[in-house]
Amino acid sequence: MALTGIQIYKLLPQTNCKECGYPTCLAFAMKLAAKQVELSACPYVTPEAKTQLAESSAPPIRLISIKSDGYEAKAGNEVVLFRHDKTFYNKPGLFIRVYDNQPVDAIKALVTEVNGYAVNYVGMDLTVDGFVVASMAGDANTFAAAVQAVRGISKRPIILMSRDVSIARAGVNVLKGETPLIYGADAKNWEAFADLAKEIKASLGVIAGSLAETAELTDKIKARGVEDLVIDPGGRDLGSGLALGTTIRRLAIKKNYRPLGFPVITFPGDAGDPGMESVHAAQAITKYAGFIVLDHFNPATIYPLLVLRQNIYTDPQKPIQVQPGIYEINAPKPESPVLVTTNFSFTYFSVANEVEGSGLPAWLLVTDAEGMSVLTAWAAGKFDAERIAKAIKGFNVADKVSRKRVVLPGHVAVLSGELEGELPDWEIRVGPREAVDLPAFMKQAL
Ligand code: SF4
Numbered sequence: 001m002a003l004t005g006i007q008i009y010k011l012l013p014q015t016n017c018k019e020c021g022y023p024t025c026l027a028f029a030m031k032l033a034a035k036q037v038e039l040s041a042c043p044y045v046t047p048e049a050k051t052q053l054a055e056s057s058a059p060p061i062r063l064i065s066i067k068s069d070g071y072e073a074k075a076g077n078e079v080v081l082f083r084h085d086k087t088f089y090n091k092p093g094l095f096i097r098v099y100d101n102q103p104v105d106a107i108k109a110l111v112t113e114v115n116g117y118a119v120n121y122v123g124m125d126l127t128v129d130g131f132v133v134a135s136m137a138g139d140a141n142t143f144a145a146a147v148q149a150v151r152g153i154s155k156r157p158i159i160l161m162s163r164d165v166s167i168a169r170a171g172v173n174v175l176k177g178e179t180p181l182i183y184g185a186d187a188k189n190w191e192a193f194a195d196l197a198k199e200i201k202a203s204l205g206v207i208a209g210s211l212a213e214t215a216e217l218t219d220k221i222k223a224r225g226v227e228d229l230v231i232d233p234g235g236r237d238l239g240s241g242l243a244l245g246t247t248i249r250r251l252a253i254k255k256n257y258r259p260l261g262f263p264v265i266t267f268p269g270d271a272g273d274p275g276m277e278s279v280h281a282a283q284a285i286t287k288y289a290g291f292i293v294l295d296h297f298n299p300a301t302i303y304p305l306l307v308l309r310q311n312i313y314t315d316p317q318k319p320i321q322v323q324p325g326i327y328e329i330n331a332p333k334p335e336s337p338v339l340v341t342t343n344f345s346f347t348y349f350s351v352a353n354e355v356e357g358s359g360l361p362a363w364l365l366v367t368d369a370e371g372m373s374v375l376t377a378w379a380a381g382k383f384d385a386e387r388i389a390k391a392i393k394g395f396n397v398a399d400k401v402s403r404k405r406v407v408l409p410g411h412v413a414v415l416s417g418e419l420e421g422e423l424p425d426w427e428i429r430v431g432p433r434e435a436v437d438l439p440a441f442m443k444q445a446l
Pocket residue numbers: 012013014015016017018019020021022023024025028029041042043044045
């Protein structure tokens with residue numbers, strides 16, 4: 001049973017030293033009760049209190065990790081229902097499913113295509129996380145051959161899918177030294193699957209007919225010594241998938257209901273139609289899948305899913321940033337202009353993409369504005385003449401150019417006078433307000 005804020009407070013040192021970042025121990029206790037901070041933020045909790053607080057401080061959704069050679073797909077450890085309450089931590093894994101009754105060459109061709117797919121989005125490479133090998137043939141050797149076909153091409157994590165423990169074991173034997181997810185245990189086979197998962201320290205998928213039956217099954221499997229579970233609540237259509245996913249998340253987060261405190265695996269691929277599969281997967285990314293199994297791979301549909309996932313799982317309090325510095329666009333020469341912007345990723349890529357697309361050479365000076373866009377940073381005092389001048393000097397921009405000419409974003413034209421004072425030997429120009437207008441400005445005015 002979760003402790004209340006007052007109960008937690010009684011176990012804290014009550015010195016109000018503020019080292020945890022909160023003004024009082026009571027404030028910290030309230031945050032801990034709401035799962036919005038980690039107990040480790042207080043360095044003075046006694047070992048006895050730690051033991052008593054373990055239940056309260058443990059994440060309501062267990063962290064599950066599927067590991068292979070150099071790769072890891074994690075799900076769980078979430079503490080809030082809504083991203084704006086704090087943040088979501090572990091992006092749901094996107095897995096592409098192959099079937100062991102497919103020709104081996106077809107499996108290899110698909111895995112090769114998926115494995116080689118990466119798309120760069122605001123400086124990050126987005127990729128698919130791994131593969132599911134599903135047993136259809138009902139034969140251990142055929143299953144092992146399919147697992148081997150995948151593993152021969154990709155090192156990414158694998159989910160083994162069979163309700164027959166001897167077939168699942170054949171797959172496990174191919175993945176020696178890895179911690180796959182084995183899917184899965186049901187009301188009939190759970191003892192054998194629990195023993196297999198315990199033996200190789202793997203995570204175990206749990207399938208039951210209802211949430212009550214799922215809770216009963218997870219309790220039984222935990223009692224047999226397997227704690228790392230992933231639950232399949234069913235719900236293959238949009239409505240029931242949403243209802244079940246939300247109910248599980250609410251029970252885990254709000255009621256601290258441990259029998260359902262595990263990541264959820266969903267199968268949008270079961271929708272059959274590739275379009276509906278994408279819609280269902282998009283819903284599952286937002287509410288509240290841990291692992292998502294797709295039957296189709298198409299860059300045109302996987303790309304928006306990857307971007308959606310990235311955006312949902314970006315900490316809203318920490319904007320995506322690029323490294324401050326001087327960037328070269330289209331092989332700039334000493335006489336090329338120096339354009340200035342901030343290190344908010346979207347701002348940087350808007351400017352960089354417009355200039356790059358124009359084919360015009362330029363130096364792009366990215367200043368440290370704590371990840372804010374131009375106007376926000378200016379309003380917050382993080383993008384001013386002093387900072388811009390400091391960046392120009394700090395990155396030795398004068399050594400790269402023969403014509404000292406710097407272009408300010410039009411939104412901060414007000415800084416031009418001040419910047420002239422900071423950089424008396426530079427020509428200060430005011431560019432357009434919008435990045436899209438930069439190419440025309442560069443052609444006509446520079
Ligand atoms: S660090 Fe610990 S002792 Fe200090 S105020 Fe926070 S909870 Fe209290």
